[in-house]
């Protein structure tokens with residue numbers, strides 16, 4: 402076999418018998434791997450070589466943390482792969498974070514560029530969510546609306562990414578079973594009834610001041626603490642779902658959000 406050398410020779414190596422053997426084995430191995438990796442050759446998966454179309458669709462999420470003066474706006478743009486086919490996929494392509502606040506500018510730029518690069522690599526990018534949500538601020542976190550504890554701003558950005566990946570079907574929420582949902586509803590009803598009963602029984606004692614505080618407690622049971630979620634304001638944080646929704650019921654800490662109970 403003659404090979405025309407058109408470029409400068411920078412290095413060379415002598416072909417050994419074992420190299421030849423490997424070469425002989427390679428053509429067999431390669432198509433096999435291709436079959437395993439790509440069951441349908443015409444289905445496009447996310448990878449580095451996918452070019453950015455002129456227009457992308459996306460969502461912008463607002464983050465308002467007490468740790469920073471101005472709100473942050475997180476924009477995640479998606480690419481639609483195999484549009485119009487049964488293999489249509491929406492995958493995140495890039496992320497931008499905007500804010501009036503310039504204090505965090507350099508790490509935000511670094512973070513968004515790295516995240517965008519991970520998105521474009523393709524594969525399972527959901528690990529980003531876990532990594533980011535595990536970051537805690539040594540100065541302490543904060544509660545956002547709805548009573549969910551955020552250990553840091555990075556963690557909140559992570560939960561925004563999670564929300565987005567859920568909306569495009571990349572993360573599937575471990576749905577609560579009907580039995581679990583019913584259990585939570587029962588516990589909630591029991592808690593609210595108990596609070597109501599307390600306020601009804603107090604007037605019998607004739608204590609006017611007591612009536613005031615206990616009816617306040619009855620209100621507390623139904624008071625809405627954040628957007629969408631309603632948990633008693635006296636609820637403490639659940640260590641399973643990071644939500645301020647744990648109440649003491651029959652001497653047992655019970656979460657009205659995820660149903661976690663210390664007593665099983």
Ligand SMILES: [Zn+2]
Pocket residue numbers: 639640641642643644646656657658659660661
């Ligand atoms: Zn919980």
